[in-house]
Amino acid sequence: MTEDNIKKFKSGQSINSYEFMGSHIASHKGKKGVSFMVWAPNAKRVYLSGEFNNWSVDSHPMTNLYNSGVWGIFIENLSEGEKYKYNVIGCDGVSRLKSDPYATFSELRPNTASVVYNLDGYEWSDNKWQECKSKKICDNEPMNIYEVNLGSWKRKWDGDFFSYEELYEMVYYAKDMGYTHIEIMPVTEYPLDMSWGYQTVGYYSPTSRHGKPNEFRKFVEKCHENNLGVILDFAYSHFCRDEHGLYKFDGSPQFEYSDPTKADNHGWGTAHFDLGKPEVNSFLLSNVLYWFKEFHIDGIRVDAVSSMLYLDYDGGDWKPNKYGGRENLEAIDFLKKLNETVYKYIKNPIIVAEESTAWPMVTGPTYKGALGFTYKWNMGWMNDTLKYMEMDPVYRKYHHELITFSFMYAFSENFILPLSHDEVVHGKKSLLDKMPGDTWQKFASLRLLYAYYMIHPGKKLLFMGSEFGQGLEWRYAYGLEWELLQIDPHIKMQDYVRDLNHMYKDDKALYEMDNTYEGFDFIDPHNNEQSVITIMRKGKKDKDFTIAVINFTPVVHYDYKIGVPCSGIYEEVFNSDDEKYWGSNQTMNGSELFSMNEKWHNKEHNITIKVPPLGVTFIKLKRELKDNE
Incomplete structure (x- = not known):
């Protein structure tokens, strides 16, 4: 030393x-x-x-x-x-x-x-993954994240946790389901199960609930071996007050602020890091690089960024900053430094902010005045969409803006669309149970939600269990309801999400130009009377586009006319109402859709299709028509 x-x-x-x-x-x-x-x-x-x-x-x-x-x-x-x-x-x-x-x-x-644990001497075997990752730019790649809590994906009958090795089963499952990344709720050591890991004690210690650090390394390797990136959640906003932890470590506010109006997080009963203290910066900046370098993770998600940015976030007593504002100046500087540090030392990292306000320029480089994150969770989209989907379809036409407004700001940040654990706990109901109507309508609406989220600009995130229509809210102390996969609607929901995920990965139009208006065309946002919207996503190559017609009511629309960008033969490539997904089978059954040379929806051509009830049809150009055809 x-x-x-x-x-x-x-x-x-x-x-x-x-x-x-x-x-x-x-x-x-x-x-x-x-x-x-x-x-x-x-x-x-x-x-x-x-x-x-x-x-x-x-x-x-x-x-x-x-x-x-x-x-x-x-x-x-x-x-x-x-x-x-x-x-x-x-x-x-x-x-x-x-x-x-x-x-x-x-x-x-x-x-x-x-x-005492010796991390030295571990021989990594993921060189191929690292080399491939170093050449990729995330913005141009598909990103479909499976969010998991390791302790409750599955649980043993006696209540014991699955080991990191036993959780390889989850890795194989995520690969089969077509996900590109696994996001893990915090694995940093924590004392209280019900905190889900967000109230941390051991910031450098993978939780012993599932095994030893080298076993977690092997878990990460297994993910990479199966072409899955690994994103870890971190709570740099606060830490727990347990006697053995960081709180009043030397009898004074050592890691936390000395000013109680800044130190105390009243909402969570925790303490805020003093982000203006140099030693705390060294502790946390070293920590983020530690996980990238020593455990080969591919990204991090910083939890509760808003609680860091605002001095008055939790509504308790607070003091303005030196300029009289409510912004936490040290936190702003720290977050920029954190992101700059990661980008300096790690090739093509993923750094995600859970930021729930309209703070400007969360994503983007710090030299342009941004905070420096790669992505931000689109909480506005999530809140509006779920509010809309929970309505009886008969009332949706009066609230059409809830399903269209997000397109107005979809490119203001680099967004991830989160359907996360936060939406299926604490009395909020599971995603399936949020949907109105009878059982068939609930499943149809959930398929509709997933298809709408897949065509919407932005990367994707879905919490575990939602892919097969978990019936109950998420419970941290129990495994998912895997027994539901003995019931036909749930089996077919899982099949649907698998097929939808693989379609997303295979269709460049759905991700290649995620962060620019050049990759998007709102063909028809105005049909509020029928609660139908028509969207087009575009890839980089000419004539590489996918059109989705989305119907938010249980009414089938026959002979529905939509504008298309060029003369050609079109085909339906995916339909959420297919009977193999427990739908009513209002599909186009492989019909070739010939365009008409008539303006519609501000396009020079149009096609006539059938629109499924509470469903989405995806349409692609099969081939262009020449002038003499």
Whole structure:
């Protein structure tokens, strides 16, 4: 440990602090053992306590290195697997046994000790994936994300968790279903199951619920082997107040703000990181790179960005910033620095913001004034769409703008369309149960929702269980309702989502120009009386386009005329009402659709089609017609 490392850490410039902080297998003066280092600037004393000294709280004092507030000790003859904590005598004179903020492995809850774990020497086998990823630009690629909670995708009958290795089953499933990425709710170690991982203690420690860190590495490799990217959720906005965690680590507000109006997150009962403190910056910036470099993840989603950006976010007492505004200036600077750091050191990363307000320029490069994220969850689209879909179809014509307004701002940011875990918990009902009508109408409406979301500009995200029509809300303590896949409508819903996902991956028009108006044409947004809209998505090649006609009522429309961009023979390539998906089979049965040279919907040509009830038909150009045909 050099003084230069400590200076970088204390200046907020360290991006690899995990390489010297925490516990590490090491040699000192020819002796093998473990080095321990922890930041506790206001502590009166710090002791190492562990199995090796029968959890003595004062037998092994640590040294305040260079009077920096970083405390260190080397213990001979220790090895991997040793459990330990730090006994921190705070500035208030109180003794607290603390887990290691930089621990790379932790005991299974409810136990709270850190565990010495050697991450060195792992041989990765995903070179082919990494090479391929480095050449891809996400904007031009399909991105269809399967959001999962590892602890409740499946659960053993005795309540035990599936191991990382046993969860390979989920990887194979996601590949078969046609997803491109898996987004995992936080795997950073957390004490309380019902927090879903969003109230973290061990920011460097993959949760021991499913196994050891190298086993999680193998899980990531398995994803890459099956052409699935891995995105992890992180809660950099707040951390839990558990006694063994970061809260008042050295008896003072060390990781959190000293100002209680900024430190306390009243809504979640947690504490906010002091994002203006250099050492906290080093801790968090090193953390994000740690997961990219040490675990080969492909992206992160930063949770609750709005709670970071606004000083008055949770409605408690707050103080304006130095300019009199409500913006958290340190958080803005931190988020820009985080994104700049990732882009500097990681090739083609995915960095997603869950930002629920209209904060401008969340996505885009920081040198243009943006926050620097790759993508933002489109919460406005999600809220309007679900509000509309929950209505009885007879009333939808009076609220047509809910289903069309999102196209007015669809290219203001680089969006992901989220149908996430947040929409199927806490009394919100499952997506299937949100749909109105009888059982057939519920399933038809859900198929309709998924088809509409697939044709809409933006990348896609769907929470686990929704792909087969989970009946109950998501329950973190139980597995999904896999038994429903013995029932025909649910089997066919799963088949439908699989086919829809693969169609999306195979059709460049649906993703190749996601973030530009050049890739989109709203052929007819105005038919509110029949609650039908007609959309066209375009690829980069001329005549590569897909048209979707979307009917939000249970009425079949025969001889429905739509404008098309060129003279030709068209065909239906996908229909959500196909009987193989438990639909009413109002399809065009492979008919060739010849265009007419008559203006319609501001197009020079038109075709006449059949529009399915509570359904979507996807149409493509089969071949152009020449002048003499």
